Amino acid sequence: MTNLIDTHPSYVVGTWAIDPTHSTLNFSVKHLAISKVRGSFEKFDVTVVTAEDPTATTVEAVIDIASVNTNQKDRDAHLRTSDFFQVDEFPTATFTSSSIAITGDDFTIDGSLTLRGVTKPITLTGEFGGIVTDGYGQTKAGIAASTKINRQDFGVSWNAALEAGGLTLGDEISLTLELQLVLQAA
DSSP states (O other), rough: HHHHHHHOTTTOOOOEEEEEOOOEEEEEEEEETTTEEEESSSSSEEEEESSSSSSGGGEEEEEEEEGEOOSSSHHHHHHTTTTOOOOOOOEEEEEEEEEEETTTEEEEEEEEEHHHHHHHEEEEEEEEEEEEEEETOOEEEEEEHHHHHHEEEGTTOOBBBBSSSSSSSEEEEEEEEEEEEEEEOO
């Protein structure tokens, strides 16, 4: 098993904040049983506190649910209603890590996702891209991670029957994160 510190000698202990111009949080869901609808959350915040032992690193995230964007205004408005995210009552979703396992550049983060007031355990799997100092002297780290959740587990249950049979939306939601983090304090 490769140690992350051996693989990345530039590993830094400290507090990291998201670089929003170089980070994305995307989702997809099966639509009409034949394709997928894709979207993103335009506003979210992530804080990572790296530790001497990389497996003791912590991750916290807050997602502004009203920032949902599927590139279709009416659908986005519908997603903000009680049929889906109910943003008036639950304006944010949160994630808090509970443990991290690392093998080389690959990692697994277990934690709790709270959406619509419901908290469930989830597991993110991903890859650590490394650490560099950019042209402005900022130390940056890159990670990519993904998970799948069942929207029904979080009370997001709206659906409509199709004339040909089946339902408009699938229950499985794929979440994909591409994050660039900036070192705030070492």
